[in-house]
Each structure stands twice: as C-alpha cells, then as structure tokens.
Amino acid sequence: MSVAIRARGVGRAFGAIWALRGVDLTVAWGERVALLGPNGAGKTTLLRLLATLLRPTAGDLRVADLPLPGAADRVRGLIGYLGHQPGLLPDLTAWENLWLAGQLAGVPDLADRCAVWLARVGLWERRADRVRTFSRGMQQRLALARAFLADPPLLLLDEPDAGLDAQGLDLLEDLLAGGRTVLLTTHHLERGLALASRAVVLVRGQVVADAPAAALDPAAVRAWCAA
C-alpha cells in the first residue's frame, strides 16, 4: 500500500558538506510527524527535498510512491509547503498572494477559497494591504493559508509556529488536527511533541531517534540536540 513519504538511504551534499546522510523514514497517510534537531541538523534540507526544491544526492525518495526528482511535477500537486521564510511577494496584497498561488496550482473555486482562508487566519480585514506592511506573524499566517489553500493531502511545514502569537498557535493546532498528513519542524520541543503523533530526531544529517511523540522525553531530545 502507498505511504505518504518513503526515504531509503537518502543523502544530500552541498559541496563537501553532507547535510543528510543515509536517512530512512516512512510516514504513513494520516501521521503527523515532528522533525526535531539542532541548528544545521538537516531538517530544512529534508523538507526542501520533499518539496521538490532540491534533488537528493543519494538514495531513494518517494512521495505517494512517486520517485523524486523524476515525478516532481506530480508530487507538487500533492503537497502544501511552508518554507523557512514565508516566501510571499511583498508588493502584492494578501489577496493577490493567495490568488496567484491558487492560479498556479489550479485551485478550483479560487475566490471562495481565498476568502475562506483569509478569514480563517484572521487576515480578511487586511486582504487589500500589501504584504510588506505586515508583521512577521501576519506574514506567517498568510503563508500558512497559502500552504493549505489547495487542501493538499501532504503538508510540509518548516517552523510553522515561527512568529505566531498565542491565538496563532491555537489556529495552527486547529489546522493540524483532523487526520491530515504533516511533516513539520520546530525548535519548540514541547510544542512539537504536542502537535505531532510521532517525532523524528535528526542530528548532523542522521536520524538518531524515531518514536511516538508521547514516548519521547523532551530532556532526552535536548541531550541529543546538544551532543
């Protein structure tokens, strides 16, 4: 049966630096997995590989059984990606940012969906304002709306909690509930363990732990991250 993500021996080098080495990871549909680890561990690199923004240097990487990078076009239709930076177009309005992303992704009923998502993330009143006038947290809310706009079956979220206030964090929790398949990173260990059903710890490009989130002790994860 197809799984959402399957990585076997995946590596990615940048020049002489191996950001990922021999990564094995299987994520079933419906799982919410937190990818944890210290700065430079390779979390963003793994998400960027899955988001088809980078190619693996070694190993076999698949989304919904589709191999990467060969089937990148089809994989793009299955994922919603929130990058390390919000990656919005600052001179366009909030509405225009969502509209453009939706047009490129071929989202049906786009006007309705843009309205629903702007309201959901609390930006309906600011829809006609240029994104360069937005605070960091407002930009993050809009970037989250863009990731969810097409209702993709797999969400790849790089530090989705960055810049969010308490209400924004509640919103994030709501967005992640309800059986969605999610791979996310966060530097807030307790939050990551609460948002996810499973946690995978990366250190220096390698998986050092992979366990149900409830079974992982944040102190142990901190010790791995400091090692």
Ligand code: ATP
């Ligand atoms: P952080 O928690 O700080 O966001 P991370 O776990 O997401 O870190 P990555 O951004 O994946 O880590 O980086 C992993 C390694 O790959 C680091 O050594 C980094 O310097 C290197 N790296 C990442 N992207 C590039 C790049 N485009 N060019 C060169 N090296 C890179």
